[in-house]
Amino acid sequence: MTKSELIAHLATQHPHLRQPDVELVVGTIFEEISKALARGDRVELRGFGAFTTRKRDARQGRNPRTGESVAVASKGMPHFRPGKELRIRVNGGQDPGEGA
Amino acid sequence: METLTRAGLAEAIYAEVGLSRHESADLLEAVLERISATLEAGETVKISGFGTFLLREKGQRIGRNPKTGVEVPILPRRVLTFRPSQVLKARINGTPIPREAART
Numbered sequence: 001m002t003k004s005e006l007i008a009h010l011a012t013q014h015p016h017l018r019q020p021d022v023e024l025v026v027g028t029i030f031e032e033i034s035k036a037l038a039r040g041d042r043v044e045l046r047g048f049g050a051f052t053t054r055k056r057d058a059r060q061g062r063n064p065r066t067g068e069s070v071a072v073a074s075k076g077m078p079h080f081r082p083g084k085e086l087r088i089r090v091n092g093g094q095d096p097g098e099g100a
Numbered sequence: 101m102e103t104l105t106r107a108g109l110a111e112a113i114y115a116e117v118g119l120s121r122h123e124s125a126d127l128l129e130a131v132l133e134r135i136s137a138t139l140e141a142g143e144t145v146k147i148s149g150f151g152t153f154l155l156r157e158k159g160q161r162i163g164r165n166p167k168t169g170v171e172v173p174i175l176p177r178r179v180l181t182f183r184p185s186q187v188l189k190a191r192i193n194g195t196p197i198p199r200e201a202a203r204t
Contacts, residue, residue, distance in 0.1 A: 001134075001135075001138045001143055001144070001145050001146070002146050002147075002148070003146070003147045003148050003149075003150075006131065006134055006135070006145075006147075009134055010127065010130055010131065010134065013130060014127070014130070017119075021117050021119070022127075024116060024117045025113050025117055025119070025124075025127050025128075025131070026131060028109075028112050028113050028116045028117065029109055029112075029113070029128060029131055030147055030149070030150040032104065032108070032109055032112045033104070033109075033150070034150065034188055034191055036102075036104040036108075037188070037191075037192055038191045038192050038194075039102075040101060041101055041102045041103060041104055042101060042102075042103050042104070043103070043104040043105075044103050044104070044105055045105065045106055045109075045132060046105075046106070047132075048132045048135075048136065049180075051182075053192055075189075075192075075193045076192045076193055077184070077189065077192075078151070078182075078184040078188055078189065078192055079182070080151075080153075080181075080182030082179075082180045086136055086139070086180065087179070087180065089136060089139070089140045090139050090140055090142075090155060090178055090179070090180050091177050091178045091179070092178065094175075094177070096177040096178075096179060097174075
């Protein structure tokens with residue numbers, strides 16, 4: 001499913017809303033999550049999951065084409081941890097346990 | 101560090117779209133539920149400019165109870181992972197967005 005398919009589904013489910021409004025709703029959700037992560041905040045949606053930013057240390061990398069070694073600066077990586085309810089749902093109703 | 105929750109997201113929808121607070125909260129829930137149901141059906145969810153939620157099948161392996169050292173089989177299971185888009189990674193690091201990735 002893509003973002004446009006998600007929008008199309010919501011529009012059918014909510015026929016009293018204008019399509020541009022549905023697009024704006026979906027756009028706003030992902031925009032706000034992105035902005036929160038860019039600020040260094042976390043996003044917690046109970047049952048669904050939590051978005052956080054994890055720090056990656058600076059390291060010595062390599063240009064895969066030339067084999068030359070290059071310095072890679074430290075950076076933040078967005079991370080999503082599914083909530084318990086969603087972990088169970090995608091696993092066919094069985095709790096896969098922690099760290100899964 | 102602050103935490104953004106459903107309340108904050110619903111408030112943003114209310115301010116941005118001009119729907120009632122109640123309807124804003126309902127739509128947020130509908131979005132999360134649709135994504136969850138799609139993943140539950142085993143289908144990947146791709147949100148351009150944000151990232152991809154995808155499922156990985158893990159085979160059975162032998163684990164160990166870290167407290168007792170007893171070996172226990174870890175059953176095959178399906179786990180959800182999130183691959184952030186280039187755009188999201190760039191935004192978090194304040195780096196320029198790669199042109200060829202601007203749409204993914």
